Amino acid sequence: MLGLAGGGYLLALRRELASLRSRAPDGPVRPVAIEAEPPEDDRTRYFRQAEAADGIEGWSDQDGRFFHVSHAVELVAGYTCEEVLAGGLIDTLVYDRDQRYCRELVQRVMQGGMPAQCELRVITRAGAQIWMACRLLPIRNEAERLLGLRLSMTDIQARKEAEYKLLETVAALRRAQALSEHYLRRSNEERSRLSALLDVVRMGILFMDNDRRVVYCNRAFYDIWSLPAGEAFVGVRDVVLQQRVSQLLADPAGYLQHVAGVLQLSEPSEAVEIRFKDERVVREFSRIVPGPDGEGTIGRIWVFEDVTEQLQVADQLMRLAERDPLTSLFNRRRFHEELERMLADGRRQGESVGLLAIDLDGFKPVNDRYGHQAGDEVLVRLATDVGAVIRRNEMFFRLGGDEFAILVPSAGAQELAELARRVGTTIAGLRFSFGAEAVSVSASIGIALGPRHENDSERLIGAADRAMYLAKAMGGNCWEFARDAGGAELDRTPPAG
Numbered sequence: 099m100l101g102l103a104g105g106g107y108l109l110a111l112r113r114e115l116a117s118l119r120s121r122a123p124d125g126p127v128r129p130v131a132i133e134a135e136p137p138e139d140d141r142t143r144y145f146r147q148a149e150a151a152d153g154i155e156g157w158s159d160q161d162g163r164f165f166h167v168s169h170a171v172e173l174v175a176g177y178t179c180e181e182v183l184a185g186g187l188i189d190t191l192v193y194d195r196d197q198r199y200c201r202e203l204v205q206r207v208m209q210g211g212m213p214a215q216c217e218l219r220v221i222t223r224a225g226a227q228i229w230m231a232c233r234l235l236p237i238r239n240e241a242e243r244l245l246g247l248r249l250s251m252t253d254i255q256a257r258k259e260a261e262y263k264l265l266e267t268v269a270a271l272r273r274a275q276a277l278s279e280h281y282l283r284r285s286n287e288e289r290s291r292l293s294a295l296l297d298v299v300r301m302g303i304l305f306m307d308n309d310r311r312v313v314y315c316n317r318a319f320y321d322i323w324s325l326p327a328g329e330a331f332v333g334v335r336d337v338v339l340q341q342r343v344s345q346l347l348a349d350p351a352g353y354l355q356h357v358a359g360v361l362q363l364s365e366p367s368e369a370v371e372i373r374f375k376d377e378r379v380v381r382e383f384s385r386i387v388p389g390p391d392g393e394g395t396i397g398r399i400w401v402f403e404d405v406t407e408q409l410q411v412a413d414q415l416m417r418l419a420e421r422d423p424l425t426s427l428f429n430r431r432r433f434h435e436e437l438e439r440m441l442a443d444g445r446r447q448g449e450s451v452g453l454l455a456i457d458l459d460g461f462k463p464v465n466d467r468y469g470h471q472a473g474d475e476v477l478v479r480l481a482t483d484v485g486a487v488i489r490r491n492e493m494f495f496r497l498g499g500d501e502f503a504i505l506v507p508s509a510g511a512q513e514l515a516e517l518a519r520r521v522g523t524t525i526a527g528l529r530f531s532f533g534a535e536a537v538s539v540s541a542s543i544g545i546a547l548g549p550r551h552e553n554d555s556e557r558l559i560g561a562a563d564r565a566m567y568l569a570k571a572m573g574g575n576c577w578e579f580a581r582d583a584g585g586a587e588l589d590r591t592p593p594a595g
């Protein structure tokens with residue numbers, strides 16, 4: 099038991115308190131246990147002070163064994179002081195996982211003699227867990243000999259809960275920040291991919307926002323509109339850009355009018371072909387860009403595609419499909435299409451369609467005698483010269499071999515006879531020189547008039563062919579009208595050779 103005299107004890111205590119105050123200015127310091135048992139009065143006084151403290155107060159001897167604990171332990175942990183002292187303060191009160199640390203700390207204070215503090219969990223009799231701040235103060239006597247330590251435990255559960263909440267909030271914020279950084283990174287990556295993709299597509303792409311300012315344009319847009327690669331257009335108003343590029347167009351005013359019309363639309367615009375001064379043709383269309391939530395719009399995307407080559411190829415294919423490669427005249431396929439069309443128009447308008455079936459006389463001997471190339475020359479010259487004597491609304495065809503045809507819309511018999519005469523004369527007037535020999539050809543021409551002779555295209559062709567064979571049978575170099583539907587209306591007239 100402690101056995102220090104009352105005056106010495108108080109002196110030691112005062113010194114200790116002064117020392118503790120200087121080391122721990124942030125909290126009240128209470129009387130502590132001492133080496134010897136204090137006189138009854140002092141002990142009562144310490145206990146009273148301990149009992150007045152908010153938290154649990156405990157005193158240990160110099161071996162670290164607690165021999166006193168304040169009654170607050172009953173209120174806080176639900177154990178009696180006797181139970182706590184009997185079971186050992188640390189064993190009874192401190193949460194299993196914190197006991198080792200707590201003991202080590204007691205040990206350290208006892209050995210090092212320096213105050214220490216920590217936070218640990220106290221387990222109540224009911225099993226509840228309470229966070230407490232612990233302060234361990236070494237107690238010395240006048241001779242600086244360690245007498246024991248004082249343990250002060252204060253309930254910090256509310257603060258811990260607030261800290262936990264704060265930590266949870268901070269963790270949630272960090273997660274949200276990480277997530278938003280992740281999405282930002284993903285969105286930037288997506289933007290890079292999209293931008294790379296848009297830069298390799300051949301179509302020029304332009305995004306305008308709702309204020310009609312440029313948001314984005316790709317590389318092909320610069321190429322199509324001959325814009326300098328280094329110049330930035332983001333933020334530029336549409337009118338500025340239009341004024342800049344419209345100089346390249348064959349019809350700048352027409353294009354600006356078209357754009358103004360499109361901007362009135364709240365829907366996609368139809369594809370239009372824009373013609374440039376340098377002969378290029380660019381197909382343009384635009385779409386409204388809906389907002390990310392599907393509601394409202396964020397602007398309009400314009401797409402420009404240089405279709406010059408495409409149109410040229412299509413034109414070439416069309417030409418190949420409907421032209422004779424030797425003479426460049428329309429071929430039999432186009433002849434049938436045009437005949438059907440003219441007959442339909444003629445029926446609607448109550449007008450006649452004239453058909454001249456033309457076949458060369460004695461063409462085979464030209465080939466046989468002077469060669470195929472000579473025959474070709476005859477065919478090409480014939481196409482050119484006859485083409486020069488027909489009118490704009492008349493169409494000239496090579497049907498194959500030495501067969502030709504002319505279609506005449508809104509035709510009259512007299513006019514057709516005159517045309518046959520002109521054509522026959524032109525052909526008979528062609529002069530060739532093959533192997534120093536002068537060569538000429540002539541043609542037999544059959545004339546049919548639809549619907550006068552035949553209403554149906556095939557039958558009309560048949561009627562014209564029969565008339566042509568009739569002319570050939572008459573010796574050639576003349577024209578003959580179809581007789582099937584009404585006999586001869588006009589005299590057979592041999593063209594002047």
Ligand SMILES: Nc1nc2c(ncn2[C@@H]2O[C@H](COP(=O)(O)OP(=O)(O)OP(=O)(O)O)[C@@H](O)[C@H]2O)c(=O)[nH]1
Nearest residue numbers: 457458459460461462463465470471473474499500
């Ligand atoms: N050079 C050349 N000859 C062709 C071509 N296509 C067909 N022919 C020839 O044209 C000739 C046509 O035959 P025919 O109609 O019997 O010749 P034709 O001597 O005018 O006979 P008629 O019509 O009875 O007066 C054949 O010898 C074919 O080989 C061609 O593209 N070039």
